[in-house]
Structure formats: structure tokens, C-alpha cells
Amino acid sequence: MKLIPRSAIGIVLAVVAITAVVGLTTNVLLYESTDHLDLREEQARRTSEHIVVVARMLEDEAPERRARIVRSTSTEHFKVEWRQAPIEPGFEAEALRKMRRQMVIWEPSLAGKDLRMRLGSPDDPTEVVGSLQLSDGSWLHFRAQDLVGSWPLKLRRIAIASAPMLVLALAAALALRAMLQPLNLLAHAVTRVGFADSTVLPEEGLPEFRRLIRAYNDMQGRIVSMIKARTEALAAVGHDLRTPLARMRLNADSVADAETRDALISDLNEMELMLDSLLTYFRGDDHPEKPRLVDLAVLLATVVDDLKDRGYDITYFGPRHCDAWLRPIEFKRALSNLTNNACQYGSRAEVRLLTDDRGIRIRVEDDGPGIPEQDMQRVLEPFQRLDPARQRNTSGVGLGIPIALRVVTAAGGALRLMNRPEGGLCAQIDLPRQSRAILCNEPARFCNEPARD
């Protein structure tokens, strides 16, 4: 139907127009019903008594003394005059007719008399002007302030005027909210761009938003394919670099000078490690390795033994066997990254494997400088390297911890880094108790002795 607007501008205009029309209509109706003035009954009674008394006093006195009486009986809110003619007819509201009826009921002596009343002025509806014919044909004029309520009237008027406005505002808010809902979804989606789970949004809602969503989807697609292209290029370069590296490694063996040869080989090894972690990181989650039952204690021992053979002071404390469902190659890499860090930053490192009913805990502890608390989060992100003090003697490109984090998370576990109270860093891996039972062959007498060769 064409009457229902389909665009954002249309809806906003419709809301404004409906608000204006309904608001104005209500106001007009309200002004037309000025009749419904709020009568103050108590004051009406007082007024009627006052009029009757003054009228009797005037009727009892000679005309030349009546001026004094009206002067003395006038009060600030109730003015009385004596005239030969009645008041000019004016706007007579329904409330005044009602008021007169009440006055007559209260003072029946007013019944047969000619009592005329009107509002003092249209601008000031709280003032009532009236006249009462005396028995000699002259007129008693009175002017009463605050005879009809001013505040309740205004309040009611405001309430009447604002009620539709409030309803309209509510309706407008709901309509706008529904209209802007796609924007919220978009905002959520935009905050996720660049993370793994960025989504393609359905093109819904008003035409303007559909265009925006389509533009967002296109942009997201471009970003994803751009990142993918870069990643693939980097991975390809990394992969291609291995061939010249392999050539250099073989050539290095034919260098006669042993010192030069060892230096070359050590540099080549470092380059290989960097390439390796880059490629691992960019390969991402499409790792084809399947989880299997692995003896985690033996895996840890192998990692620790390897570092020992390379001359580092590192010791394993824990059971000799502890089976867990893991991707062994991936997990070994995570453990290697963490233990390598510990050996590089500390002078000695300790690896502990602890098990209980809840799961498996691995702690890799060093006695190095630790990580400043404000950098704890940063080291979990790729390519973040800390201040130069912590960089010394380190190789790699800042992917060790991010890779470990990803591997541990993929295994359903948690990796936490913390500074130890006694100094140094502790990297702690917590693996939940897996669906298939963790089998620790020596859980009861947890071996706290370092495994000796």
C-alpha cells in the first residue's frame, strides 16, 4: 500500500506530520471546551453568601449611603460596586451556569433574582464578573478573583495537551526503534570485522538501510579477500624463502672457517624459526591434524629434554604419564613456544604438570624479568614485542605466545600469563577434564622430584 511510507525520510515525516496534526487537533478541541472550568465549590458558597449579605445591606440603606457600604464590604479578592445598570453580557461558560446553580442551591433567596455572571476576560479565566438586581431595580456588581481554579485548569489542560503527545512520542520511539534496528545489527557486525566470525548480514529493512547493509557486506568481503590475499602472499613468500634458505644451509657446510660456519648456521636457524612461526600463524585454524590420545607428560618431557640438550637449565616436575586428547603436533608447538620463552628470558625454567578432578594444569615458570602488568594483554596479540629490555637475546617475530594461545584455546583450554610473586613469569595452561577420561597413570603419588636423566 502506497499510504505506508517505505523510506526512512517518509517514516520520519509521517511521524512528525501525525504528531503535529493530532497535537493541533487536541489543542483546538481543548480550547473549545473551556466550559469545563474547574469550579471551586467552597468559594462559590462564600461568594453567594457575600452577595446576599451585601445585597440586603444595600437594600436596607438609602441610596446616598450605599457607596460607603460597597467600599467597606469590598475585599482584595472580592470587589463590590453599586450601579444602575447590569454588567455587559460576555462569555458565559458552562462552569458559570453550574456555579450559579450551586449558588442558588446554597442561598435559595437568590432564586427569583436576576443574577448575571461572566468571565472577567478571556485572557484571565480565573476572574468572574457578575451583577445582581436589587429590589429597587439597581444593580450590585461584583468581581471575584480565583473563583474558578487556575492551577487545576492549567494542569488539566497541560495533561490533556501532552497525553496525546506522550502517546505519539512513544509510538514514534517504537517506530524509529524498529526502523533503526538494522543499524544496531550493522553496528554489531562492524565491531566484529577483522575477527574470525565476521558475518554477512541479510539485506533487510528500509531502502536506505538495505543500501548501507549491502555496502557493508561488500566492504567486508573486500577486506576479507584483501587480508586473505596478503596472507597468502606472505605465506607464499615465506614458503618460497625456504628453498634459498635450504641452499644457504647446505652451502654453509662448505665454509672452511668453523666460526663463520657456525655463525651462518645459527643465523639460518633463526631465520627458519621466524619463517616457521609466521607460516604456522597464517595457516590459521585450517589445520588438518586430528585430536588423538597423547601422553602429555611424555610430550612435555620431550620438549624439556630438547631444551636441555641445547644447554638451557630447565626441569620438568610431574607424573611420568598423563594421557589427554590433543592435537600432538600443534600442542607440542605451543609447549615449545612457552618453554623457549621461559629459557630465553630466565636463567632457569621449571615446567610443572598437575592433575586433579577438574583437569590438567601445566605451569611454565621462569625467573626472568616477567611482563609489566600493563603489557599482559598485549603479548597475547600477534607481532607485539615488548620493550627493548625484554627483547634482548630473543629471536622470533612475536608470534610464540599468540600461537600458543590459539592452540590452547582450540583444545578447549585457557592460557594465562602471570608474574610470579617470587619474580619471573608463569605461563599457565588449564585444560578442562575432557569427555574422554584423562588418564593419569600416577595421579595418586604425584612425583615432585625432578626427573633425572
Add this chain to the structure above:
Amino acid sequence: MTTTPAILLVEDDPGLRVLITRALRQDGFAVSQAGSEPEVWSALEQKSIDLILLDIMLPGKSGIDLCREIRARSDVPIVFVSAKGDEIDRVIGLELGADDYIPKPFGTRELIARVRAVLRRRPPGSSTEIGSNAADKVRFAGWEVDFRRRAVSSPTGASIELTGAEFDLLASFVGSPQRILGRERLIELSRVRLGDSSDRSIDVLVSRLRRKLSSEGQHPPIVTVRGVGYMLTADVTPG
């Protein structure tokens, strides 16, 4: 071995091909080269090859597929060459029947050592018989050794991570069960592995292997015979 072992090198990078060929020839091997799949087949037809050194990254066809096809036709020992990070290739390659794996980049000594180790396990001329007769898997005291995949699993079925040297040492023990192996003999058997970059002694290696093969409440399957050497006490059965 009296004859010069013949090695077919399958590698698409000419530079690397020259370097590897030179290293192998200097150590007394006869080397043929192939840069692509067709060259592999023609080389295999022309002469008898004792070992194939196969780069996993080849143009046109992956070394994994090529390995599978070579295995379908021949039992010739295959040593994979692959980048270090792609350990998954190693697992797949070994499952497909490759005999060993050398991570790239490698040094001359490591290359020669690996090639010699494979040739010793599967001497030239006996490859067919060895491949069909020798058990791919053996068991002892609940432990299972898979020579194809170079993998060991525990009595609980968990995979046990062994280094190359540890596996070779275990293979020596499993090959001579209930016989005392002298330290000298073990050193000789494992020399190729011990040669790479580390100076860990045979005793350290045995101790680590023993620790990995321990079971609660049972004697370790490998015992020390004081002053003589070591012995695998368990029965070895084909698996």
C-alpha cells in the same frame, strides 16, 4: 655393502639439486636427478635405485601423491624432504610408506646420516623382501611400535612422543630382545642420530627412553646390565 648405493633425488629447485647431489656424491653415493614426475618414472625404469630422496613440494604434483604412486609400484626406500613447519606432511608421508623425513633446511651431515640410517635398515637389494617380511608393527609389554609411521603407543593407547634418536634406539632394542646390547654397539647404532648437533650420551638417551616407557607398578622394560650395557627384557611379538 660392496656396491655404491644409487640414490634418486627428486627436487625441482636446480640449485638445491646441485648442492644435494654434490654432498651425496662426496660421501660415495651414485646420484641420479629428477626435476619432475615424468623424470622420476624414466629414472626408475632406467636403473635400479636403492633410495629416493623426495621433495614434497613439486610443480604439478605434490610429493605426497607421488609417494603414494611410487609405493604402489615399488618398495624402494623413500626419504621425504619437507619444510620444518609442515610436520603434518611428515605424518602423512610416513603413513603413506615413506621411510624417513628430513626437515628443510638441513645440513650435509644430517642428510648423509638419515640416508645411511635408512639404507642400513633396508639394505640395497633386499628392499622387496624386507618390506614384505619384516613386521611393520611389533608389541612388547603392552607397548606398540609402528615402524612405518615411526610411532609408539602406550598400553593405554596414547601416542608416545619419541625423538628420532630415541626411536632408533628403541628399534635397536626391539630388534634384539632379551639380548644384552653393549654401550659401544648402541653408540654405533645410534651414531647417526647422536651426530646431529648434540653431545648427549647414550646413557642419557637410554634413561629418557626408559622413563618414557615406564609403567606404574612394573619394572621398566629396559634394564641396565652393569658394566656391559642394556637389555630389553620384554617379549617382542609381531603386532
